[in-house]
Amino acid sequence: MNEILTQEKSIYIQIKEMIEDDILRDVLLEEERVPSTNELARLYAINPATAAKGVNLLVDEEILYKKRGIGMFVAAGAKARIANKRRERFYDDYIRSLMAEAASLGITKAELVRMIAEAPEDGEPG
Amino acid sequence: MSILSGKGITKTYGGSEVLHAVDLELEPNKIYGLIGRNGAGKTTLLSILTAQNPATAGSVTLNGEPVWENPEALSRLCFSRELGLLGGSSASAIKVKEYLQVAETFFPHWDKEMAEHLIKLFHLDIKKRISKLSRGMQSMVTIIVALASKAEFTFLDEPVAGLDVVAREKFYRLLLAEYEESGRTFVVSTHIIEEAADVFEEVILVNEGRIMLKENTQELLDRCYHVSGHADAVAAVCEGLEVRHEERLGRSRGATVLLAPGQSLPERADVTVQKMSLQKVFVALCGEEEEESV
Numbered sequence: 363m364n365e366i367l368t369q370e371k372s373i374y375i376q377i378k379e380m381i382e383d384d385i386l387r388d389v390l391l392e393e394e395r396v397p398s399t400n401e402l403a404r405l406y407a408i409n410p411a412t413a414a415k416g417v418n419l420l421v422d423e424e425i426l427y428k429k430r431g432i433g434m435f436v437a438a439g440a441k442a443r444i445a446n447k448r449r450e451r452f453y454d455d456y457i458r459s460l461m462a463e464a465a466s467l468g469i470t471k472a473e474l475v476r477m478i479a480e481a482p483e484d485g486e487p488g
Numbered sequence: 489m490s491i492l493s494g495k496g497i498t499k500t501y502g503g504s505e506v507l508h509a510v511d512l513e514l515e516p517n518k519i520y521g522l523i524g525r526n527g528a529g530k531t532t533l534l535s536i537l538t539a540q541n542p543a544t545a546g547s548v549t550l551n552g553e554p555v556w557e558n559p560e561a562l563s564r565l566c567f568s569r570e571l572g573l574l575g576g577s578s579a580s581a582i583k584v585k586e587y588l589q590v591a592e593t594f595f596p597h598w599d600k601e602m603a604e605h606l607i608k609l610f611h612l613d614i615k616k617r618i619s620k621l622s623r624g625m626q627s628m629v630t631i632i633v634a635l636a637s638k639a640e641f642t643f644l645d646e647p648v649a650g651l652d653v654v655a656r657e658k659f660y661r662l663l664l665a666e667y668e669e670s671g672r673t674f675v676v677s678t679h680i681i682e683e684a685a686d687v688f689e690e691v692i693l694v695n696e697g698r699i700m701l702k703e704n705t706q707e708l709l710d711r712c713y714h715v716s717g718h719a720d721a722v723a724a725v726c727e728g729l730e731v732r733h734e735e736r737l738g739r740s741r742g743a744t745v746l747l748a749p750g751q752s753l754p755e756r757a758d759v760t761v762q763k764m765s766l767q768k769v770f771v772a773l774c775g776e777e778e779e780e781s782v
Contacts, residue, residue: 369765373686400668407660408686409519412706462757
């Protein structure tokens with residue numbers, strides 16, 4: 363939470379991803395209550411229906427679940443489920459755009475593979 | 489659950505028609521944004537919906553009952569107008585305090601406590617005459633009347649005009665808090681579209697006396713894209729899609745695309761596809777087409 367909303371993505375997608383990030387970073391723990399849609403709406407000054415749309419996507423993916431009359435909670439195993447989902451999406455989110463940009467610059471696949479092989483681990487600048 | 493419904497609303501001022509048979513249905517428990525260019529007919533539409541102004545033709549009903557000269561229906565409607573428009577009229581000569589007293593007698597569900605709280609919150613000097621207030625302070629009065637009216641359907645005409653960015657944000661939070669608590673319906677007209685877009689569940693776009701669209705804000709934004717790149721590539725991507733606004737510069741072309749349900753943009757690495765803000769969508773839909781540069 364507490365990130366700043368941008369224009370590049372739908373607001374409800376950003377709400378969804380912020381909750382996911384917080385689960386991955388242990389800001390929100392499994393079996394813990396997440397902020398209500400009204401709390402999210404107030405925090406970001408957005409329409410509660412939009413906040414609810416983001417939260418409901420996470421319910422559909424079984425990352426959150428609803429306790430009647432109490433609120434939304436982080437499901438057991440949510441953290442692993444988010445990591446898995448993002449791993450599956452990694453190709454679409456990163457590799458595809460990497461290949462497209464490389465192609466437009468005339469960088470061959472072999473060169474790309476070499477660059478990756480030579481890149482330092484864990485994102486430290488070389 | 490109340491429904492406020494306008495059918496075939498037409499308004500003529502001195503021979504020129506400013507609203508052309510407008511149909512509009514407002515549901516309970518929603519925040520609507522009303523956007524449109526100057527002179528599009530927004531204020532006229534709001535004043536007719538709240539029976540402050542007679543329509544030349546057409547009807548406005550609350551749960552099927554006409555609102556015109558209907559005290560029961562009128563007690564559930566509030567049109568908090570833009571005070572800057574009063575100009576030198578006698579209404580602007582009265583003090584804020586007196587204006588709020590009139591509002592208190594006019595709105596049967598008036599929340600005096602809330603009005604007093606908001607006066608303090610905005611540091612408003614109620615002994616001043618309306619005409620002597622700054623634009624921003626006049627907007628604060630508009631906001632106080634709207635929120636404290638407690639009317640089921642509340643219309644705010646340009647409530648943030650002249651307010652600084654901190655006060656605007658304060659207003660949106662107050663509006664959301666009141667909405668959350670009361671489930672009232674609000675219709676907010678504004679020219680400051682960018683920051684208000686996230687507050688509106690639905691957007692009503694008025695253009696040249698007609699409602700161009702009324703749609704869930706997020707769903708609208710989800711189907712609007714800006715496509716740019718080499719003109720040939722952009723043309724190929726836009727083939728068969730609804731293109732609403734184009735810019736060209738040399739071989740480069742940019743286009744606003746509105747996808748219909750079920751449509752998607754073909755994937756191509758050589759064009760840039762961007763999401764659009766509500767403000768950009770508005771300009772693409774209502775702006776005049778630019779002259780093609782030669």
